[in-house]
Amino acid sequence: MLVALRVLNRMTTTNTRNYWLLFALAAASFAFTLSNVQYTGEEAVYPLMSYEMWYHGHILTPVMYGQDYWRPPLDNWLITVLSMLIGWSHMLVAARLIAALATVGSGLLVGWFAGRIWKEKGLVAFAALVYITLGDVLFYDGWLAYSDPLFAFFCLAAMLLGWLAVVERRVAFFAIAVLALSCAFLTKALTAYVFYGVTVFVVAYQTRGWRFLFSWPSWVIHLMALVVPILWYAMASAGGTMAHGMFDDIIDKLQGQGVLDYLHQFFVFPLQTLAQLLPVGGVVIYAVLRRYPRSRMKDPQLRTALWIAGVNYLPYWLSPQSGIRYLMPIYGIVALMLAAWIIDTEETRRLAVKWMAAAIILKYVFALWAFPLYTERFRPHIGTIARDILMQTRGAPLYVTNAAWVGISVTADIDLAIRPHPPLVMPPSNLTNGFVISYPGEVPQGYTVASRYHGVWLLCRGTICE
Structure with missing residues (x-):
């Protein structure tokens, strides 16, 4: 120096x-x-959308969680x-x-x-x-x-x-x-x-x-x-x-x-x-x-x-x-x-x-x-959260509703980790069996909390929770 x-x-x-x-x-x-720190703020929005666009063959319309952006x-x-x-x-x-x-x-x-x-x-x-x-x-x-x-x-x-x-x-x-x-x-x-x-x-x-x-x-x-x-x-x-x-x-x-x-x-x-x-x-x-x-x-x-x-x-x-x-x-x-x-x-x-x-x-x-x-000391560890969610869900149906920065960042990591399977999307209204990456504190009727993380909760519904 x-x-x-x-x-x-x-x-x-x-x-x-x-x-x-x-x-x-x-x-x-x-x-x-370029690569010495994880996603910061809402950085993951554009990379995540770009991957979804490429995967689904969208050209003109950006998509996020399967929804038009x-x-x-x-x-x-x-x-x-x-x-x-x-x-x-x-x-x-x-x-x-x-x-x-x-x-x-x-x-x-x-x-x-x-x-x-x-x-x-x-x-x-x-x-x-x-x-x-x-x-x-x-x-x-x-x-x-x-x-x-x-x-x-x-x-x-x-x-x-x-x-x-x-x-x-x-x-x-x-x-x-x-x-x-x-x-x-x-x-x-x-x-x-x-x-x-x-x-x-x-x-x-x-x-x-x-x-x-x-x-x-x-x-x-x-x-x-x-x-x-x-x-x-x-x-x-x-x-x-x-x-x-x-x-x-x-x-x-x-x-x-x-x-x-x-x-x-x-x-x-x-x-x-x-x-x-x-x-x-x-x-x-x-x-x-x-x-x-x-x-x-x-x-x-x-x-x-x-x-x-x-x-x-x-x-x-x-x-x-x-x-x-x-x-x-x-x-x-x-x-x-x-x-x-x-x-x-x-x-x-x-x-x-x-x-x-x-x-x-x-x-x-x-x-x-x-x-x-x-980042190491005060930010949620995005990669660790993503890996833990994948270990818990073990290939079960997984969806996402959390559009805050932690939720988007975790989802971006998961999308790449589960390739060539499709990127995560919003859950269907009639979901009966599966996991959802949700906002902290949000537990809709019929869901239970599988895990709590800093910035996201993992919810589950149906027999898969047992």
């Missing part, structure tokens, strides 16, 4: 080569989080292809690798855009480094097997290319932006259109680019973007379920149980956001308090980025059910702002690089030791 500290200390000098070396070290740290399947397709290449027993690795590659790609996008918009080579590597060392990106949501990193990559690509299209008056960029926008929708949610729409309207307002934005080539391209979800819902067998599910998800995020929920979100969410933007976000606050020179404060691109990030942030700030990872599509815009804010002042830039280097060191400690130790 001392050797690593000395090496990184030499690399904190502010030049482009060292920025790229630090970026590469940060990107490489994701390799150590309301998310589009682009992430599932990628997980399936990669899992077929490296083996289904490594499907968690496949899902995390896709997330990590999307995160690295987002960092490169941020750097490329910074160089394009400000015409400064040094800012390319620095902006990319700022993005990949944001706390939430480097330590948690940047590598977990959720769809958010891939969704963020496509959203960011659409936003940045739409921005450039308006600034440079290039229709081709609109076409690529709309392609990325469609991929974002097929990855996760309709909110991709909001992120993109806010961006192009803010840029058009700031640059007086209304005529170009509403030119007939732009109309044609953007109408094609709106056609994609309509065609998708029409083609997919569960298109109606997906449409209702995606709209309902947005509405649910806006609703709280009472005034206290909204007040809590209003005051706590900004603090949580700031914590996820460390360490560079903290350096910017330090620079503001010390009143360091801010030569780019009147930069029109910086003001545009501030408006894009602020308007897109507002709905999540005011929604009691929103989470930090839903902000990932605007992390790239924020990284641009942070990088542009501090790069012109030598003292601030050096301080930021030192803190980013320290964050990278901490990430390796986290990946190689802290997180595995925490």
Whole structure:
């Protein structure tokens, strides 16, 4: 560790080569989080669905426990292809690798855009480094097997290319932006259109680019973007379920149980956001308090980025059910702002690089030791629970109703363990004999508890319980 500290200390000098070396070290740290810990949170959702889709030959409609799922399947397709290449027993690795590659790609996008918009080579590597060392990106949501990193990559690509299209008056960029926008929708949610729409309207307002934005080539391209979800819902067998599910998800995020929920979100969410933007976000606050020179404060691109990030942030700030990872599509815009804010002042830039280097060191400690130790000591042992359930059931009919993170994770392990038998599904309403992986505390009439685990109960019904 001392050797690593000395090496990184030499690399904190502010030049482009060292920025790229630090970026590469940060990107490489994701390799150590691919398989060293079990499923974390609801990571198992997409790998489990991908396996079910592959097993049953579903292409357009994701399925979970044999039921249609309301998310589009682009992430599932990628997980399936990669899992077929490296083996289904490594499907968690496949899902995390896709997330990590999307995160690295987002960092490169941020750097490329910074160089394009400000015409400064040094800012390319620095902006990319700022993005990949944001706390939430480097330590948690940047590598977990959720769809958010891939969704963020496509959203960011659409936003940045739409921005450039308006600034440079290039229709081709609109076409690529709309392609990325469609991929974002097929990855996760309709909110991709909001992120993109806010961006192009803010840029058009700031640059007086209304005529170009509403030119007939732009109309044609953007109408094609709106056609994609309509065609998708029409083609997919569960298109109606997906449409209702995606709209309902947005509405649910806006609703709280009472005034206290909204007040809590209003005051706590900004603090949580700031914590996820460390360490560079903290350096910017330090620079503001010390009143360091801010030569780019009147930069029109910086003001545009501030408006894009602020308007897109507002709905999540005011929604009691929103989470930090839903902000990932605007992390790239924020990284641009942070990088542009501090790069012109030598003292601030050096301080930021030192803190980013320290964050990278901490990430390796986290990946190689802290997180595995925490998981081992404080998390339910998913593999142990799955093996114990299989030993108890011994090939008897087994079903699942638990859709919480432990239940999904255990089910994903069992699905792979019982191959080539079909994946677990929901129990039939007329089940008379079999086992069910259920929520703790749920014992329907006619069932008895066979075993209790942390996060799941194993229920049984019929003569098989004897």
